Amino acid sequence: MPGGLPSGVFSAIREMQIPLLAVMLLGGCGAKALRVLKARDMTVGLGPTALFPLRLRRPIAMAMCATELGLGVALIVTAGSLGTGTPATIVRAGVSVLFLIAVGALVELRERRPDAGCGCFGDLSVTPVGARTISRSAVLATAALATIGQPPLQMPASGRTAALWITVLVAELLLLAALSPELSEAMVRLGYSEPCEVRRISVDRTLAALASSATWRRYASLVGGDSRDTAPIDIWREGCWRYLVYTGDAEGRQVHVAFAVYLRSRRSPVRVAVLDAVSGEVLTGAPRSRPAPDRETSRPAPEPVRFRQLPELDVTRPMAGLGARASLDDRGAIGARRNPRVSLDPSAPLAAPARHRSSAPF
């Protein structure tokens, strides 16, 4: 059938535009709304709104999102026999005008704010506006113009027609993907895992993680029981670790119990150090009231490099009264240099007992 294929292709292209445009409009509106919800500000990063005075940005951003939503829904409603005629034409002409305006706005944005993204898909559209973004809007404007005067959408008459439609759809999606800088941004985000150093984790979550840890249970008697009833005297953060210091009492001696909690969502490692409240001497060891089971020192201790977020301590020193090497337990308290009274005395004799009573939950 000579000449049949091109006309079939053109027909398929026209058939595909309405659902495609509706998805683009609704997706754009949804992405913008998501960004606004995340930032709790109507004016954040909505591309061309940056061209307007500050007082106009909010209403313009709202109008833009409402227009996209309205036209997207209207395209779907008038795609069938329901809106045949003038309503469908008005809606499709409106979509065409919208995308033509978008082309002009993006050109202007590139001239006046070369660093700004188009904001078309919210957070994902942060790449400065370039020829690809403008071309995409032009393609969509052309697609919208092609839908004007199109009869109501119908299901494909045959399997061959359906295959042709799908082929056209895939080809157009590939074209739009090639013109969309958002795609690479989305791929980067999919593979992105926020480093723990910049992850926002509340103190309440840290307290909950500490309360559920074996380390806390072991030292709870020192600090007076339940972490929900006992308030730390200080909390601070160093990258991936949050430190919590409690006052306590060990055999009549005032002590500070410093916990270091690794900031991650689940099963946070917890380290602990016990310090004399007056002298600052480190007293790492299990409390006598609830002795920890002895452990062989031959068990492999964790390498400091595994905890790169903890400050390095190359100095070894005796554990008070126990003569064992200081463990990672007390690195948190000293390494963070929070307690200047803690002195590291490399000249002190080191004993090498076969066993110690470290409380570290390694």
Place this chain on the structure above:
Amino acid sequence: MTGTIVERDSGTLLVDQGNEHGRKILVIPEPAAGRIQVRFPRLQPGYLVDVIGLRRPGFVEGLIPATSQPPYRADQPPSPPLVSGGIPDTISGTATWHEAGEEPEDLLGLAYPALDPETGCEGHGLSPAHDDLGRVTAESGRGHPGRHTRAALARTSPADLDSQYVAVAGHGPCSGANRADRYAVDPHQAGPGCVQLPYLSLGSTLRVHNDCAQRARELPVTSCGAAARLFCDRCVTCGTSPRGRVADLTMSAFVDLGGDLERGCFNATITIGG
């Protein structure tokens, strides 16, 4: 003076420096206007300003530009690239200086741009601690200690918090600053800035290296420098530094590290943990 311009009346600007430093009037005299506008062409509400000047009764007289003005509005700083894996221990960028304010003049320390949001940095996150009489408490050496604790939180009512920050920022109903509020930018809402720094706390130690003078020193974090995150600029004291401010040093620390106060910045490399 560093901050966001929130109001302008010819050569007089109202500059928001964040909740800790409040708002100050910056007057740019005619002889200095040309020199400042070369590097700060947009002296309009919503844009950033960073100038060096003289403190006068009730205002600051701007004399020379400290850096160059970022081209974006203060509420739209660029985002840092997404990098998976840990943040490197060594980060390069720009080190600037700030006035002592309520700190001792000879304090060697720095305002860090990425304090833990839970520590109440510039009024963000938790509230500061109050004693039983409602006074804000402080503890030697830490600047804001006690504010991080649950006990401190429990002692502080929301009303205290509101009134304090309203008062500090000069946003009170009688301040006449409501019109300017819409241009004020909360750095915590504006994103991490263009350089990703690990969250630290007051008292944390950094090693700051002046890449120009080849001098280094370990310095404690002594105050909140969240406003520095808004500045995605470079320092060109010796070569061109990577974008972003990594430390806002006290004046004494800046000089101690070989910085030239009139230049306003030096290319710096910080090492977390010293």
